[in-house]
Amino acid sequence: MSAPAQLVLRARAGIAERLALSAATAEGAHTATSEVPGWLDRHRQSGGTVVRRIPFAELDHWSFAPDTGNLRHSSGRFFTIEGLHVVRPEADWQQPIIVQPEIGILGILAKEFDGVLHFLMQAKMEPGNPNLVQLSPTVQATRSNYTKAHGGTAVKYLEHFLAPQRDQVLTDVLQSEHGAWFYRKRNRNMIVEVDGDVPVDDAFCWLTLGQILKLLRLDNVVNMDARTVLASAPALRAEPKALSSDPDLLAWFTGERARHDVRARRMPLRAINGWQTGEHSISRVDGRFFRVVAVSVEGAGREVGGWTQPIIEPVQPGIVGFAYRVFGGVPHVLAHARVEGGFLDTVELAPTVQCVPSNYAHLPAEDRPLFLDAMLNASPDRIRYSTVHSEEGGRFLNAESRYLIVETDETTTPTQPPPGYHWVTPGQLNWLAGHSRYVNVQARTLLAVLSTAIGGRGAL
Amino acid sequence: MSAPAQLVLRARAGIAERLALSAATAEGAHTATSEVPGWLDRHRQSGGTVVRRIPFAELDHWSFAPDTGNLRHSSGRFFTIEGLHVVRPEADWQQPIIVQPEIGILGILAKEFDGVLHFLMQAKMEPGNPNLVQLSPTVQATRSNYTKAHGGTAVKYLEHFLAPQRDQVLTDVLQSEHGAWFYRKRNRNMIVEVDGDVPVDDAFCWLTLGQILKLLRLDNVVNMDARTVLASAPALRAEPKALSSDPDLLAWFTGERARHDVRARRMPLRAINGWQTGEHSISRVDGRFFRVVAVSVEGAGREVGGWTQPIIEPVQPGIVGFAYRVFGGVPHVLAHARVEGGFLDTVELAPTVQCVPSNYAHLPAEDRPLFLDAMLNASPDRIRYSTVHSEEGGRFLNAESRYLIVETDETTTPTQPPPGYHWVTPGQLNWLAGHSRYVNVQARTLLAVLSTAIGGRGAL
Numbered sequence: 001m002s003a004p005a006q007l008v009l010r011a012r013a014g015i016a017e018r019l020a021l022s023a024a025t026a027e028g029a030h031t032a033t034s035e036v037p038g039w040l041d042r043h044r045q046s047g048g049t050v051v052r053r054i055p056f057a058e059l060d061h062w063s064f065a066p067d068t069g070n071l072r073h074s075s076g077r078f079f080t081i082e083g084l085h086v087v088r089p090e091a092d093w094q095q096p097i098i099v100q101p102e103i104g105i106l107g108i109l110a111k112e113f114d115g116v117l118h119f120l121m122q123a124k125m126e127p128g129n130p131n132l133v134q135l136s137p138t139v140q141a142t143r144s145n146y147t148k149a150h151g152g153t154a155v156k157y158l159e160h161f162l163a164p165q166r167d168q169v170l171t172d173v174l175q176s177e178h179g180a181w182f183y184r185k186r187n188r189n190m191i192v193e194v195d196g197d198v199p200v201d202d203a204f205c206w207l208t209l210g211q212i213l214k215l216l217r218l219d220n221v222v223n224m225d226a227r228t229v230l231a232s233a234p235a236l237r238a239e240p241k242a243l244s245s246d247p248d249l250l251a252w253f254t255g256e257r258a259r260h261d262v263r264a265r266r267m268p269l270r271a272i273n274g275w276q277t278g279e280h281s282i283s284r285v286d287g288r289f290f291r292v293v294a295v296s297v298e299g300a301g302r303e304v305g306g307w308t309q310p311i312i313e314p315v316q317p318g319i320v321g322f323a324y325r326v327f328g329g330v331p332h333v334l335a336h337a338r339v340e341g342g343f344l345d346t347v348e349l350a351p352t353v354q355c356v357p358s359n360y361a362h363l364p365a366e367d368r369p370l371f372l373d374a375m376l377n378a379s380p381d382r383i384r385y386s387t388v389h390s391e392e393g394g395r396f397l398n399a400e401s402r403y404l405i406v407e408t409d410e411t412t413t414p415t416q417p418p419p420g421y422h423w424v425t426p427g428q429l430n431w432l433a434g435h436s437r438y439v440n441v442q443a444r445t446l447l448a449v450l451s452t453a454i455g456g457r458g459a460l
Numbered sequence: 461m462s463a464p465a466q467l468v469l470r471a472r473a474g475i476a477e478r479l480a481l482s483a484a485t486a487e488g489a490h491t492a493t494s495e496v497p498g499w500l501d502r503h504r505q506s507g508g509t510v511v512r513r514i515p516f517a518e519l520d521h522w523s524f525a526p527d528t529g530n531l532r533h534s535s536g537r538f539f540t541i542e543g544l545h546v547v548r549p550e551a552d553w554q555q556p557i558i559v560q561p562e563i564g565i566l567g568i569l570a571k572e573f574d575g576v577l578h579f580l581m582q583a584k585m586e587p588g589n590p591n592l593v594q595l596s597p598t599v600q601a602t603r604s605n606y607t608k609a610h611g612g613t614a615v616k617y618l619e620h621f622l623a624p625q626r627d628q629v630l631t632d633v634l635q636s637e638h639g640a641w642f643y644r645k646r647n648r649n650m651i652v653e654v655d656g657d658v659p660v661d662d663a664f665c666w667l668t669l670g671q672i673l674k675l676l677r678l679d680n681v682v683n684m685d686a687r688t689v690l691a692s693a694p695a696l697r698a699e700p701k702a703l704s705s706d707p708d709l710l711a712w713f714t715g716e717r718a719r720h721d722v723r724a725r726r727m728p729l730r731a732i733n734g735w736q737t738g739e740h741s742i743s744r745v746d747g748r749f750f751r752v753v754a755v756s757v758e759g760a761g762r763e764v765g766g767w768t769q770p771i772i773e774p775v776q777p778g779i780v781g782f783a784y785r786v787f788g789g790v791p792h793v794l795a796h797a798r799v800e801g802g803f804l805d806t807v808e809l810a811p812t813v814q815c816v817p818s819n820y821a822h823l824p825a826e827d828r829p830l831f832l833d834a835m836l837n838a839s840p841d842r843i844r845y846s847t848v849h850s851e852e853g854g855r856f857l858n859a860e861s862r863y864l865i866v867e868t869d870e871t872t873t874p875t876q877p878p879p880g881y882h883w884v885t886p887g888q889l890n891w892l893a894g895h896s897r898y899v900n901v902q903a904r905t906l907l908a909v910l911s912t913a914i915g916g917r918g919a920l
């Protein structure tokens with residue numbers, strides 16, 4: 001007894017092909033790429049936002065809980081800053097961590113113009129961005145946003161992401177965010193296609209993927225949320241062969257996840273060891289890694305007129321880089337199965353190098369992160385990509401890193417890498433980024449730019 | 461500059477095809493299927509194991525911690541029984557939960573005889589199995605096992621799983637276990653192929669997948685660990701079409717995971733509400749769901765001579781069933797995005813029905829679990845599969861459920877199911893079971909038997 005029903009192909013045809021066509025389209029139907037930086041700048045000027053550091057005592061509606069010392073909003077919503085105790089067999093540390101269990105939506109609206117997919121990008125101010133306004137997804141909404149916990153205005157275009165129609169979703173996957181700063185945070189990364197007219201005001205513009213990829217070559221233009229959403233979209237799987245088959249890659253990853261024993265438990269912020277609380281910051285006694293500070297955001301044209309909030313500030317800029325080699329004609333990058341205390345499950349695939357070098361400057365070479373020197377000492381002709389990007393400006397203040405793709409060789413990055421590292425192709429990384437918790441947020445930024453940096457038919 | 465290197469096909473050819481051939485091979489090269497029940501019975505007799513209920517006070521090396529009341533072993537290893545507080549917007553409860561952070565290995569060794577893959581299965585005693593000895597994977601080892609925390613003998617064949625060679629791994633994926641009873645437990649589900657000779661004693665035998673599938677029609681013969689490992693192996697993706705494309709299925713799943721707000725925190729066992737502790741058990745005041753009890757295992761020929769342990773005992777047998785319909789010639793089962801308090805991340809895909817009916821017997825029909833009555837009232841000619849299986853006998857005592865696959869129709873299970881339910885094909889379920897935390901352990905048991913129950917080229 002077979003019921004009549006409308007069946008569809010399981011492998012919905014054409015998504016990766018249409019994205020690749022958009023990536024190959026250097027100029028769009030609406031806005032010239034060269035106009036985008038000026039457009040962002042106009043929004044920077046007209047917004048007139050000033051971000052000012054303030055002491056914790058001047059935070060409005062935010063305070064330290066009397067019992068735990070956790071920093072929280074009087075409404076009980078948004079996020080809290082608590083303590084985290086991470087125990088591993090070889091190490092054991094405590095730190096502040098952002099706790100925000102609700103799942104946000106990072107959504108980009110897509111629409112065909114002249115047969116080519118364009119993406120609706122937003123000029124969005126976030127207080128932690130070094131230049132405040134960056135190119136952002138159509139929608140960045142926490143549940144507090146769209147249930148209007150802070151009494152702001154409605155989030156534009158949100159309705160397209162809350163109940164998308166079948167066949168309109170190009171990608172929809174929960175992705176992790178920074179495991180060093182967030183406790184098990186994940187956001188929904190979505191691209192949804194629309195057919196009908198979409199009214200657009202001056203804070204939004206339609207760009208092809210090719211235009212966005214070109215803008216990804218500029219420092220601090222494309223924000224983190226846009227980068228991770230683009231990385232989650234399916235690319236053409238250009239390479240049928242690789243150093244490892246897909247099953248062997250999964251088996252290696254499973255082994256890495258299984259061999260690491262990471263126990264992370266939340267604890268009262270006031271009780272964490274090795275940190276000191278001042279009027280303006282919570283920082284490590286030795287000054288390394290990051291601090292928790294407070295800012296006042298004034299004159300902002302955002303959802304609400306102005307606000308104060310705590311925010312995490314790294315002590316120095318970071319280096320995030322993939323070592324890149326071609327084996328048998330097929331590009332590979334060297335992925336690292338990296339432990340971060342806030343990950344939901346021990347490890348995710350990270351770039352070859354991901355650190356703040358100044359945290360290790362005092363150490364002898366053999367105690368510094370593996371492959372860091374190969375990145376820092378790369379000759380200019382080996383550097384395929386080098387751009388400064390900042391992390392999510394709603395939670396992180398001036399969290400800039402230089403993102404690098406560096407061509408390396410057998411002497412610095414052997415074909416048989418050390419334990420914890422594995423050569424993967426861009427197609428393999430993209431395949432895994434289609435599921436949750438394989439590829440960390442820094443690796444997703446590099447994944448978004450891989451094809452422009454190293455070529456290859458398989459755009460992104 | 462392309463380095464010379466041995467590339468391999470990413471999609472390693474032939475794994476699913478070779479498994480399908482094994483599934484189609486009704487008798488193996490070594491042991492007749494009909495001999496297996498008798499062989500298990502001989503081990504049952506020769507082991508002479510007696511499992512006796514004891515009061516908690518007679519537990520050896522296990523005791524309630526003075527501060528938390530958590531039940532733990534004096535070595536600090538194995539597992540603990542603690543309290544869990546689960547908070548959802550619509551409900552809020554506390555319960556005992558097994559905490560065992562270490563990742564175990566469930567491994568089956570595979571080897572070709574006469575060109576057909578055979579699997580090395582073990583006659584293994586576990587105290588919670590209703591008939592003690594069941595057909596089990598080659599290896600079931602917690603890290604405590606193989607680092608010999610309980611001073612036992614080495615785990616046979618373990619070396620094949622600790623460092624398998626490239627191209628020998630047929631599947632290797634971390635899978636969740638019972639979220640109602642375990643706190644975020646996951647085990648490594650592995651099938652590893654060997655070429656060379658494997659010495660085998662009488663506690664082991666080589667069987668084809670076809671033989672194991674036939675044995676899966678018998679009550680309480682194939683243990684849970686074997687079932688989940690087999691479900692994790694790649695099957696032939698027989699159906700190119702389905703009611704939903706794969707991207708739409710993933711988008712639905714992401715939406716389900718995102719829309720559920722589940723906060724689960726461990727708490728002291730002594731402080732949980734609604735439970736009472738007696739000399740012999742920790743049970744709900746209203747008698748529902750499960751209880752924690754203690755057993756003494758005597759005369760066992762296992763790794764150690766005898767032991768005592770706490771164990772979880774459900775109050776009554778369960779019902780676990782998939783509703784099954786054919787749409788446009790393609791088989792589908794009705795999956796449920798189910799919240800379990802111990803899941804690492806809110807929901808996983810569960811069978812259409814998964815419950816202990818007696819927990820709901822006193823409720824009016826409209827308050828009983830959806831689709832339960834359709835399962836219980838199915839006419840015999842609609843029942844495609846009906847077998848009693850028990851859950852992991854190392855942690856669960858007599859945790860029997862009737863596993864059902866029932867052909868349904870539009871009146872009981874509409875083409876457009878209610879929120880939280882989705883029609884998926886066996887191939888889609890198998891695809892998702894290749895990654896962690898999509899398919900729960902009960903659905904994996906049904907996935908392992910789907911092809912025998914409903915036919916189709918895509919074995920398993």
